[in-house]
Amino acid sequence: MRDPIHNLLSPNRTEEIGYDVWREYVLPPFLTRTTFSETRKPRVIVGGRGCGKTMLLRYLSHESTFSTDRVSIPDDAVGHVGLYWRSDTQFAQLMHERGQPADVWDTAFRHWAATVFGIEFLRSLQSIANSASSVLSEADVCSLDFSRLAAYRSDLPSTTEDLRRKLEDCLAEFENWASNVRSADAPVFLPGDRFLRRMIALAQEQVPSLKPLVYFVYIDEYENLAEYQQRIINTWLKHSEPPLIFNVATKRNGFKTKLTDGSESLSEINDYRVLDLENFDLDSEFPLFAAEILLLRLKLGGVAVSEIDPDQLRDSEQLPSRKDAQYSRKIQGALRQLFPGLTQSDLARRVFQDGSLKQRLLARIEDALEKRGELRSRCNEVCDERFPEASVVVPALLNRQSTPPEVIATEFEKLTGGTDNKFTGKTDWVHNNFVGCYLQLFDGLGRPCPFYGGFETFCQLARGNLRHFLELCYKTLSRLEGSGIGSDTVVPIEMQAESARQVASDLLPEIRSFGPQGNNLHTFVLRLGSLFSLSQQSPSQSEPERSHFSVSEGDSALGAFEQKFLSEAVKWSVLFEEKGTKKKDVTAAEGVEFVLNPIYAPYFHISYRKKRKLELTASEVTALISGNYEAVNKLLRAYQKRWTVEISGPQRTLFSHLMEGGEE
Template sequence: MSEHNFQLLSSTLQQLFGDNRAEWPPSSFRQLFVTPTYLSKLEARRPCILVGGRGTGKTTALQSLRYDASYDRLQSNGQDFGDLVYLGFLVRINKNRVRSFHGRDESLDWGKYFAHYFNLIACAELVSMAAWLEEKTGLRMPVASLKLIAQDLGMVDFSGDSTLSLGGAIKNALSLLQLKVNNPKSRQEVVLSMAEAPLRTFVEELVACELAGERTIFCCIDEYENLLDYQQAILNTYVKHASPPLSYKVGVRKNGLRNRQTLDGQDLLRTPDDYYEIEIAEEGFDHFAQQVAAVRIRAARDAGIPIPKNLNVFLEELSFAEEAQLLGAERIAKKVLEELAGEPVCAYFERKPSHEVYFLKYWQASEKTSILDLALHWIANEQEWKTRLGNYGYASLFWLSRGNKGARIRKYYCGTRVFLALAGGNIRYFLELIEASLRHELSDRTDFPNELTLSPKSQTLAAKE
């Protein structure tokens, strides 16, 4: 293999495991997306709030509900446009922008301005979805429908005759709103829309003109924690009073839903009355993470990269005995046998593997008893020492490298089970561990072996990093 090809395949492999993001290009999203175990719950018609920490896959799950992503998944399963039962669009809350709707200037009703802002950005996404539906169905939104939506958005002078012209008008309205919010004392007049009204008008018109058919339309809102408390109250009201064909899917970090009030301040947003809550940490992370890795392994093999099909083979593991050997058990066991030399018990321990013999020295460090006494006790109480080794063997591995100055590795962290535990429910971190292991494994290579696996050393250095 040429150096160029090696570098190309190495780069491909590291990119595949580089991240699990909703910002992939559509082709990569279709190829690498793995259905989370909770997707059927998220696809239900009722509003849902998806709760999880950073990197747990909230954005990717919400992105999968988008009209184009869900259609691509259907196509990959041999289905077509007629099998779509819902249409989703995604609004990501930009902290820099939503925090602009706040200040000491009391001349502006910040709540009304924010509601208008959300209506505009949501309708901008709906315009993109409507254009996509027009392309798929061959139908067009009537001019009367476009004018009705524009009027609800406060654009009373709208005279366009296409979804494209509506999108342009919304973009201009957003620019005017931003200028007003940043210059509250300016004389620029902005006509404000009513909370949620334009969204409902838009989806009802999509249904009426048969672009959406009888499908439910999901307004997916990501990074809900970026909203100020009063802004959460406004959108909480949208969620609480949602009714077909419009429903809401919200992604939020743990404890990010700080305010459960609605606009009247009394009627709280509650589960399960108003929405279904999905806690990602309780939805089977280990199985999902292994599936995510398996898809990337398959893509790597399809690209001609020689790696094993099985994740457990790709991520090499160490048994207790193997790890003890690597950490210097044989050196300690040799000292134990030297101390027992000449004693009748020595022959008994010479027949034992070094990963058991060294344990006498470890136990001596805490008991302050002679090696001979411990050896005699072991012979007389074989089962007790077997249990002791099972209970304290892991801790003894940390002790093994004590005094071994300059040792780069004092404990190995490798294998699928260990990486899943280290990831702690964070799919992004799980993939990052594998990607960093690849970087260490490939750093001194100029060619792939017949089958590339990640050594315990590479995995451990990645975990340390």
């Protein structure tokens, strides 16, 4: 029997929610009233797994727009009627070769689309008639006469219901033929988008209130279709105009071909606009949006949540009110109460309140002093419970040959004396080194690190991915099983941090299912994460919080396979691609930076923040992507030596293969 928390939060898959998502949907903040309902430009909707793409498309589809849960529907809703098509791409891959000429498959694909669009169109009429909209009634639907469609196929019936059933039979007929091209007769093919246009025109002719009807077809998983199929859809995009506008949804890097059936290719701006669903302001928009979704789910599940009004969340007219600062504070405040985080100074104070952490810190300082030829007893000159943040960064400073211990002691004294110093002044040792040093205190400790807890932290770990955010919340709240959730529930930080680690561990094996390169993407993440983890363990923390890399010669220096591999990694959100930032060499070419998805950070015990970059050579990146084990072993050992990292017992999890000499 599934626990209540699971029931509330677990249906992360939109498929489980159904076609009518009106009740559950929360309009993303970057959408405006004009984004969909008033635009006539085709959209290419881009987003990775878990970004809410399918949910958005279902929201835009007729079942949700004309949901029976909506008590009132404006008449102009017919100006945007969505038809959603997620093609079965494993079946679509059957549609080539096999002794059939290319033009037969071309026509067959158009026919497939036409039957699906036709069925959805007829269903949409029913949705409109069954809804609170006054534009179309059940009687109108029953009175529609589609007999003129017989011009395309003589066996098409004239009434709405019979036609829908016939088109469903056509779909079965198509399926049978496509699966058995030798033994089944080819059907009479319907002419793709023209068929749908004709159906719309016939309906508009007969029911004047449907004159404003504009259909938006949303084709999902575009990236998995064959190129010729994509060209057909591109052609529809290019020729989109009311009452029929085509749109596609695809993963990042999935909209590759711009070719059409004609001589002109698609061009952005002229022919379509890109809507990037991950184009959140990660600092302000995403936390609010994520909080709203979680609170809505809790509210729909019966938990008392006074902060939100479900109607407000799904109404495009009320989007501006959701951008109000007071509203934002209220919503995010509720989540901060549920998942409180710790400030840097809280984290530092807790080190001294925890016996074993304090002991670890002292031991690290004393060991570092001894290595520098200083007395261990000097520890009290550079460690003071009243200045916990500075104390935490001291071990790293002492491990830097470039920084004399005397200087550290002097600066510490200035700090405790209240004068300008390098710990908190311009040099800002604390700001630059605290997180890396704090993580080191938990290396191999076997207990959760509070750095990974807190609502804001969950948002950063999720990095705009709603599914990951909800997974973090679900895993955390499920640990409360038995206690239930109430308006005064507060989840301890350790529980949150442990959940973050567990989610990271659970999501890593998923990478294997990310397309044909899944296994190798998984291996690459382990390799790259291990390298970042080694960096994190560097005693001197000279470049702390490394969680992204660039190719020093520029990514064009990589081979074609490696470039394609990185593109695939970005497509599956294993890596995020960002424009290069600070260059150490100002004459170097502007490149890109690849950020490891922060959701995996707790597994590798590294920072989830994007701070310092690791510049790798093209040959090093090549080794990580396509090198054999020996090449990777050599690379990791080289960096281990460079960063003077000692791998001991507590780090066995990640580096056991290195400790065993690479043998099983």
